[in-house]
Amino acid sequence: MPIKEAFSAQPALTVPPPLNRGERPVDVTRWPKPHTTTQIDMGLEDLIEKQLAQMTLPQKVAQIIQADIASITPEEAKQYHIGAILNGGNSAPASQMDATAQQWLDLVDSFWSYEEDQYPIPIVFGTDAVHGHSNIAGATIFPHNINLGATRDQALVTSVGVATAREIAVTGMDWTFSPTLAVAQDLRWGRTYEAFSCDPALVGELGGALIRGLQGTPGHEDFLGDDKVGCAAKHFLGDGGTKNGRDQGETDCDEDKLIAVHAMPYVKAIEAGVVSVMASFSSWGGQGMHGRRDLLSDVLKRHWRFDGLVAGDWNGHGQLPGCSPSFAPQSLLAGLDMYMAPDSWQGLLASTIQAVEENPAWLPRLDDAVKRMLRFKARLKLATKGRPSQRSLAGRFDLLACDTHRQIARKAVRASAVLLKNAHQFLPLSRDQRILVCGRGANRLDLACGGWTLSWQGGGDLAASFPKSQTFLAGVRAHMGADNAKLDFAENGQWVEKPDVAIIVLAEEPYAEFRGDCDSLDYRPGDLDDYHLIQRLKDQGIGVVTILYSGRPLWINPALNASDAFVAAFLPGTEAGALADLLFGTVQGERIDFSGQLPFPWPAFGDQFDVCSPSPSRPPLFPLGYGLTLKDRSSWKKIHEVAGRVSKDPCRIFDRGVAQGDWQFSLCDHAGQGGAIKVLTGRGVKALGGGLHVKAIDYGQQENAISGAWRAKAQLIFEYHSQGEIAVDLRRESNAGYGLCLSGLMEQGESLRLALLGAWSGLDETAMAFFLPLSGAVRQGDTFVIALKQFENLGIDLKLVRFLVIAGEAGASLTLAKAIIAPVTAGVV
Structure with missing residues (x-):
């Protein structure tokens, strides 16, 4: 659009850009002022004027x-x-x-x-x-x-x-x-x-x-x-x-x-x-x-x-x-x-x-x-x-990771860990105890560091990039002695000689910005393995200390109940090993204690989204500022284990660079199906046989879309995974005139085809009868729309939808920013 057409009237500089209908500017007189004294450097201002001229x-x-x-x-x-x-x-x-x-x-x-x-x-x-x-x-x-x-x-x-x-x-x-x-x-x-x-x-x-x-x-x-x-x-x-x-x-x-x-x-x-x-x-x-x-x-x-x-x-x-x-x-x-x-x-x-x-x-x-x-x-x-x-x-x-800076980091780790539970003064631990360290986060730097670490979203194997770092496991080894026969490490918690204490490090996957937005505060361990791990060890008569790496307080009541002690460590960084100092209560022979206090209230339910300003009838589990010390005499009364989890909308499949809700995506070609892809970073991911390459790209916002390039016959697969549910029922949406809406660009797409399926059969040619060509979709702006009725007309049972499959052959390419089920007639995308 020519610039003159974009602005039919030239606003004077004293007039703000037009506000949207129904808006009004703020009342500046109500805003308090900083306590500062403005000092003008006339020499500097003269220099600036000369440079500008x-x-x-x-x-x-x-x-x-x-x-x-x-x-x-x-x-x-x-x-x-x-x-x-x-x-x-x-x-x-x-x-x-x-x-x-x-x-x-x-x-x-x-x-x-x-x-x-x-x-x-x-x-x-x-x-x-x-x-x-x-x-x-x-x-x-x-x-x-x-x-x-x-x-x-x-x-x-x-x-x-x-x-x-x-x-x-x-x-x-x-x-x-x-x-x-x-x-x-x-x-x-x-x-x-x-x-x-x-x-x-x-x-x-x-x-x-x-x-x-x-x-x-x-x-x-x-x-x-x-x-x-x-x-x-x-x-x-x-x-x-x-x-x-x-x-x-x-x-x-x-x-x-x-x-x-x-x-x-x-x-x-x-x-x-x-x-x-x-x-x-x-x-x-x-x-x-x-x-x-x-x-x-x-x-x-x-x-x-x-x-x-x-x-x-x-x-x-x-x-x-x-x-x-x-x-x-x-x-x-x-x-x-x-x-x-x-x-x-x-x-x-x-x-x-x-x-x-x-x-x-x-x-x-x-x-x-x-x-x-x-x-x-x-x-x-x-x-x-x-x-x-x-x-x-x-x-x-x-100076990078020098001893002085590492000591500051270690002090920050110790000062920020919040002790939420220490039933019957289970902590501190003793070097004389047989200790098992387990859990996904125990020896992984990426989970301790979170987002904005080397890459935007974080993640990946960081050990080689930070050689002076100390994981939590390394911190325990430093206390117990590297050759201590009483220390064992098994991520899955399997042991040969029964330990006295198991320290389990749970963790969220790294994320940054909008990719970290979530629909529930319920901690979502993979297939509940984390909860099962804690309970299994507890049932074996082993004392359990749980540490949680997370970017926010989470509803995790089952773990709190089953643990003897529980520490919210948030995202400690490359000196995560300093957490061990707190568990043993010593640093270089000097006694230390927990001092961290919650910077946010801790939710009592997975759907307690108002926890930062809770109602009296629904208080948080732990208030803002809560935090125990080792000196506190405390017991534990079992708390409820009903998350109150918000149901996720199965009609939102993909948005802002990640699969939404209970959907996840993977790639498949002649070599088979790869594992679920959570976040795309760096140079992207290829199908096992190289038939499809998918990478993150910008589409109006930073890395809010993916780009797929087909080098051979391959499929981009979205699969619905929900505990206790095996499929999505889209019959009501079909009757109401909804459609599958894919926002993005089809650059080379004659071979691209779509299917909504209850069962997926890989690259089986016979299943192609249930696929519709993307080139035949209705275009609404940058969105491809196919009415759900068209899938029903192919004989697909929309009561049992579990897969969205995008299939293509060599030369095809597609940019995908969003995939949702929405009313076609209303143009909601």
């Missing part, structure tokens, strides 16, 4: 764009004078997620343009160092923010920030997109572990503490010095309060709660001197934060007098109505100072230049954004720090 319009626009290393070369960045670079969660040198720190430093160095270019403005490099320098192999991976919230220790959190900043500086980077200041209200939210707490006061205190550790203290000599980095407080505003805990959704509250709960941590962040704030994907009042002028400009910049940088999130500007990742002047007009346009930077650069050329009234807003970017870079002292590889800490790889 020397810039052409294309250079100004380029200055407010940030591109991802996977989509831009150093040569392109210099050619276009791009202002900022980032490495996304799945971007790395040469796409090598376990690249060395030297490779990272070389990459950052290659983008530096200040010394060799006549354009005297350095580039800034940002990264998601959200729990340590977590994209770098060999770094210290600290416990996540949910753990830090359980410590309630500002000094410890500041020390985590200090150590993280030093390790970032080793690789020459300048800026971390941290801390998350979300006040999580619904534990179903997949980013709960990125939040310190549901208590806004605690979030503000610890957020400010982390900022001071990363940046230093404003007015002090160490502020943004050689061993410090800039912060981006995120995500402004209300991302922790979205309806039903859905990431990037609508914040479900009135303005009073928006102020009292979600805004308060940002007041503390500004008081701590944060130099940038990141806008949220979420919306409030029906309008996305990337387009809310009343909040970005009127509250944050004018009322709060924040003169730092307001940055966008990953193509967040493209989610506004009428916008796309490559065209979004509304965000600039609303107050965004930097577009994060990882893979859309070229189109956005061209369209924004054209937009300002055709709308000269927008130039003052562009100039203000550029000045804020220049001020941000000057505060980071990029010009004086010089080339990344020549900075004082650059290349000091001995």
Whole structure:
């Protein structure tokens, strides 16, 4: 669409972008102000004005764009004078997620343009160092923010920030997109572990503490010095309060709660001197934060007098109505100072230049954004720090996971573990006891670290990438002695000589952002094996200590009942072995104790989604701040084991990059069917015989779709798995005019065929009678729709649907963003 047509009227800069129907701007006068004194550095402001006067319009626009290393070369960045670079969660040198720190430093160095270019403005490099320098192999991976919230220790959190900043500086980077200041209200939210707490006061205190550790203290000599980095407080505003805990959704509250709960941590962040704030994907009042002028400009910049940088999130500007990742002047007009346009930077650069050329009234807003970017870079002292590889800490790889930083991490692990049960003072343990360590999480780093670890979603074998790490099993061995004959390890809990105590480490699979959103707080162990393991050992007369790795409190009552002691360890990171110190109650001969307190209430039911503000008639199992010590005299009264689990909608099959509810997907070709695929990362997954390659791709949002390329006859299979149920009954939906709706693109699809089946027979040609060609589906926008009646007409029993199969042959390709059963006539997709 031509830019002039996109904006029939040119809004004056004093008029906010139009709000959606039924909305109203916030009342700025009701918002409290930070206790800060704005000090203008006139010398700096004069320098910024001189730099601005020397810039052409294309250079100004380029200055407010940030591109991802996977989509831009150093040569392109210099050619276009791009202002900022980032490495996304799945971007790395040469796409090598376990690249060395030297490779990272070389990459950052290659983008530096200040010394060799006549354009005297350095580039800034940002990264998601959200729990340590977590994209770098060999770094210290600290416990996540949910753990830090359980410590309630500002000094410890500041020390985590200090150590993280030093390790970032080793690789020459300048800026971390941290801390998350979300006040999580619904534990179903997949980013709960990125939040310190549901208590806004605690979030503000610890957020400010982390900022001071990363940046230093404003007015002090160490502020943004050689061993410090800039912060981006995120995500402004209300991302922790979205309806039903859905990431990037609508914040479900009135303005009073928006102020009292979600805004308060940002007041503390500004008081701590944060130099940038990141806008949220979420919306409030029906309008996305990337387009809310009343909040970005009127509250944050004018009322709060924040003169730092307001940055966008990953193509967040493209989610506004009428916008796309490559065209979004509304965000600039609303107050965004930097577009994060990882893979859309070229189109956005061209369209924004054209937009300002055709709308000269927008130039003052562009100039203000550029000045804020220049001020941000000057505060980071990029010009004086010089080339990344020549900075004082650059290349000091001995600082990565050094003893000092590991000890800080170990202290954070010990301070954040919450003792929920210690019946009859079962803990501490003794080296004289025969101990069996078991459970999936006992010797796996990926489960201890969670998301945002090397890759965006986390997961994978991390042992080789973090050689200085210590799993929980290694921590127990350190206490018992490596050659201690009384220590056994068996993940499945099978033993030869009966132990006195079994320590079982349960764990959620790693996840990040929307892929971690869930429908129930019920802990979902695979086929209930975890619960069976605990009960089996208990029935054998063995004492049981259970440790849970999770990104949020979970309903896990059966395990609590069957265990003698239970520890919520959340996501402890690469020093998970420090948990053993607590179980034995000693560190280097000194007695220690549990001190962690719950940063969120613990649910009494799997459907207790209001647990952060529970009703008196339905209190939490454990309240906010709960946590036992070894000194506490406690017993245990058996609690109920009725989860109250929410039934999941079987009509939602696939969305946002993952199978939904009780659906899972796998691949099949001539070599057979592979195992269930939970999360696609890196280079994707191939069928056993290589006939089909599926990988995660962006489709409007980051990695919210999959792309399949057929190299031979193969199938993409979605299978419904539900405890006590074997099939989905779609007869009612068929009678009501529903259809199978697949959103995405069919690039080469003549051979692609679909079937809804009760029984699956692999590549059996005779079963193809029940398949319908995708090329014959009705197109509604980017969605393919086939009425369920068409499957019934083929003789398929819609009472017994268990499989959705997408079959294809060599040359076929398909992008799939969503698969649902929905009313065709209503166009619901």
